[in-house]
Amino acid sequence: MGFELTSEERRRNMAAIRSRDTKPEMIVRRYLFSRGLRYRVSNRKLPGSPDLVLKKYKTVIFIDGCFWHGHAGCTHFHLPATNEKFWRHKIAMNMARDYAANIDLELLGWRVIRIWECEIKTKASREILLPRLYEAIVNAAPFPQSSPSALLAAKSSSPQPENSTPIKALPKPYEDPDIIPPSLAAEPQ
Numbered sequence: 001m002g003f004e005l006t007s008e009e010r011r012r013n014m015a016a017i018r019s020r021d022t023k024p025e026m027i028v029r030r031y032l033f034s035r036g037l038r039y040r041v042s043n044r045k046l047p048g049s050p051d052l053v054l055k056k057y058k059t060v061i062f063i064d065g066c067f068w069h070g071h072a073g074c075t076h077f078h079l080p081a082t083n084e085k086f087w088r089h090k091i092a093m094n095m096a097r098d099y100a101a102n103i104d105l106e107l108l109g110w111r112v113i114r115i116w117e118c119e120i121k122t123k124a125s126r127e128i129l130l131p132r133l134y135e136a137i138v139n140a141a142p143f144p145q146s147s148p149s150a151l152l153a154a155k156s157s158s159p160q161p162e163n164s165t166p167i168k169a170l171p172k173p174y175e176d177p178d179i180i181p182p183s184l185a186a187e188p189q
Contacts, residue, residue, distance in 0.1 A: 004082075024117045025051050025063045031130045037137065046110070048101025057137050059111040062098070066117050070095045074118050113143050 005013065020042050029052065032039065040053040043060075050060035066076035070091045079087050102112050113136065120126045136143035 020051070022063070022065070024065075024115075024120050027120055027126065028052070028061065028063055028115065028130070028133070031126075032134065032137075035134050037134070047104035047108075048098070050101075050105070050112075054137060057111070057140070058109060059113060059137050060105055061133075062101075062112070062114045063120075064098070064114055064116055067091075068094055069098060069116075071116050071118065074116065076118050111140070113137075 029039070029041070032052070032054075037054060038056075039061075040055065042049055042051060043053045046053065046060065048060075048062065051063050052061040054060070064071070066074045067078075068091070071077045079091070098114075102114075105112050113133065115129070115133070119129050133143060135141055
């Protein structure tokens with residue numbers, strides 16, 4: 001048997017999880033602000049209530065937690081052993097909502113950038129990702145979505161020429177509706 005919480009302890013733990021002003025979000029906000037970018041936080045008037053809205057650049061940014069948004073292949077994402085059916089459904093619905101928000105925002109003319117929590121977890125990966133994010137916003141360049149290990153491998157390798165191909169991105173579930181992480185696809189027994 002695993003460690004069991006009482007319903008009151010579980011309620012307290014879940015109530016402590018914030019949806020805004022999270023540590024990963026604050027890291028991105030501080031960096032962009034220090035570079036002179038101004039933004040609005042958690043705009044509820046836009047689909048999906050983006051974490052950051054940069055109206056001047058017609059760009060919205062979501063900073064997604066690996067567990068809550070079903071980051072396939074990430075070490076921070078695994079389904080809890082208890083109440084597995086509930087969590088599988090909840091995370092699948094979050095992923096579907098993310099996908100729908102992306103489509104709605106793009107139809108409204110917004111550029112959507114999504115950052116995984118694990119991509120900015122270490123200082124080394126932040127040193128690579130955050131300048132790329134800034135350049136992508138200011139220059140309307142494509143933002144290469146990649147894993148932290150790919151970011152670190154790119155930094156340690158020799159410098160690449162300007163016109164080289166970007167790091168191959170890991171697919172995010174909401175970028176392709178046919179992708180469902182194996183951990184969510186399997187039915188509990």
